[in-house]
Every structure is written in structure tokens, then in C-alpha cells.
Amino acid sequence: MIERRSVRAPVRRRAPPGAGAACAAAPGTAGFTLIEMAVAVFVIAILLGSILVPLTAQVEQRRIADTQRILDEARDALIGFALVNGRLPRPAVSASNGAERAACATEADCTGFIPWAVLGTARLDAWGKMVRYSVTPAYANAAFSLTTPGTKTIRTRLPPAFGLSDLVTAVPAVVFSHGQNNHGTSEAGTALPDNSGTNVDEDANAAATTTFIHRTQVTNTGATGGEFDDQVSWVPVTILANRMIAAGRLP
Numbered sequence: 001m002i003e004r005r006s007v008r009a010p011v012r013r014r015a016p017p018g019a020g021a022a023c024a025a026a027p028g029t030a031g032f033t034l035i036e037m038a039v040a041v042f043v044i045a046i047l048l049g050s051i052l053v054p055l056t057a058q059v060e061q062r063r064i065a066d067t068q069r070i071l072d073e074a075r076d077a078l079i080g081f082a083l084v085n086g087r088l089p090r091p092a093v094s095a096s097n098g099a100e101r102a103a104c105a106t107e108a109d110c111t112g113f114i115p116w117a118v119l120g121t122a123r124l125d126a127w128g129k130m131v132r133y134s135v136t137p138a139y140a141n142a143a144f145s146l147t148t149p150g151t152k153t154i155r156t157r158l159p160p161a162f163g164l165s166d167l168v169t170a171v172p173a174v175v176f177s178h179g180q181n182n183h184g185t186s187e188a189g190t191a192l193p194d195n196s197g198t199n200v201d202e203d204a205n206a207a208a209t210t211t212f213i214h215r216t217q218v219t220n221t222g223a224t225g226g227e228f229d230d231q232v233s234w235v236p237v238t239i240l241a242n243r244m245i246a247a248g249r250l251p
């Protein structure tokens with residue numbers, strides 16, 4: 001036998017006039033106390049914090065990776081330029097003119113911004129700062145040979161002592177970013193402030209014309225060499241020579 005159940009629509013009972021208002025107004029029976037509200041706001045703040053902090057870190061990591069890609073492309077473009085022209089390009093005329101400067105007799109003259117208009121590469125890093133470039137004068141002013149010495153040195157800090165030591169020497173050219181914090185030049189060509197008294201390695205990179213520092217990024221201001229978020233890349237003479245020979249540009 002199939003049991004039959006009668007389905008009845010729920011009966012809405014009409015509240016006596018004025019009952020709702022009386023309930024809402026009854027003290028202690030509805031609404032939140034100030035303490036309950038404070039606890040709720042506190043919990044929401046903690047939850048938001050736990051979501052937003054990793055989000056900020058993710059954005060930062062992505063910008064570091066994007067900047068690395070920009071520097072890698074600049075490096076490839078520099079090698080491409082050498083394959084076509086037999087030499088490396090000189091730095092940009094200025095922050096607003098990406099053509100090569102006319103000549104660069106000294107190391108300081110040969111240090112500036114990447115000549116983006118000549119290379120067809122990015123003018124800015126992922127932080128919106130001008131990409132920096134320093135080239136050996138002998139590589140930039142005339143065709144170089146397999147024996148032309150590079151004048152740039154990349155130094156680093158290795159554990160356990162973290163003193164400065166040479167990582168690579170005789171480097172023909174360096175491309176680098178000042179990273180998120182301290183130093184650099186804005187898109188408008190404005191020099192950005194240093195903002196730190198402890199970042200001696202970043203200070204060194206900002207003033208460098210031949211010796212650049214490449215090391216692990218740290219936020220600790222007490223680290224040897226101070227906090228550091230610069231990204232330094234370079235064109236090794238070995239890879240440059242290898243590509244030039246492979247293309248028949250150098251014997």
C-alpha cells in the first residue's frame with residue numbers, strides 16, 4: 001500500500017498588531033552588542049590580512065620574474081645587435097631618447113640607460129623604473145675582436161663570511177634593475193631617492209661604472225651589505241664570442 005500523505009501549505013499566522021515592534025525593541029533579544037561587533041570586525045580584519053599579505057607577496061614575486069625576463073630579453077637583444085653591427089650599442093641618449101649616444105669615451109659615459117629604441121626592448125622594468133646599462137667602451141665604439149678585454153666586474157657575497165668576492169670578471173656589458181626599493185629613475189626621467197642608510201651594496205650599484213654587485217635579495221637591513229633587491233644581469237664574453245663565431249662574424 002502506498003501511504004498517502006497530505007501536503008498542506010504552511011499556515012501563516014498573522015502576528016498581533018505591534019508584536020514585531022515589541023520584539024525588536026526588547027532589550028537583549030535581538031541585534032549585536034558593541035563587544036560582539038568589535039569581535040566580528042577583528043575577525044574580519046585578521047581574515048582579510050591573511051588573504052592580502054600573500055597576495056602582495058605574489059605580486060612582488062611576479063614583478064621580480066617579469067624584471068628578470070626584461071633583463072634576459074635585453075641581453076639577447078645586445079647579442080643580436082653585436083651580430084649585426086660587430087659591436088655593442090652605447091647607452092641611450094637620455095631617459096626620454098632611446099637612440100644610442102654619439103660616443104662614450106669613458107666608463108661613466110658608457111653607463112646609463114638601455115638604448116631601447118635601437119634594441120627594440122623594454123624601456124622600463126616591472127617597477128616602472130628605467131632599465132640600466134653599462135658597456136665596455138672598447139666594445140661599444142668600434143667592432144670588437146675575440147681578444148678585446150671586457151672592463152666590467154660582477155661581485156657577490158658568499159656565505160659564511162659574506163665578504164665581497166668576484167663572481168665574473170672581464171664582462172663586456174651589464175644590464176640591471178634597481179628593483180622595487182631605493183635608487184633608479186622613474187618613467188618621467190626623475191631620479192628616485194635612496195631612502196636607506198644601510199643599503200651599501202645598492203648604493204654601490206647606483207654609482208657603479210665598472211663594478212656591480214649581484215647577490216641574493218634580502219629585506220634585512222642588518223645583513224652584510226644591507227638590504228638588497230637589485231637585479232643584475234650581464235653579457236658574458238664566452239657567450240658573446242660563441243655567438244659571433246657561430247654566425248661567422250668573428251674568426
Ligand SMILES: [Ca+2]
Nearest residue numbers: 178179181230
Ligand atoms: Ca634596490
Ligand SMILES: [Ca+2]
Nearest residue numbers: 194196197203
Ligand atoms: Ca643608501
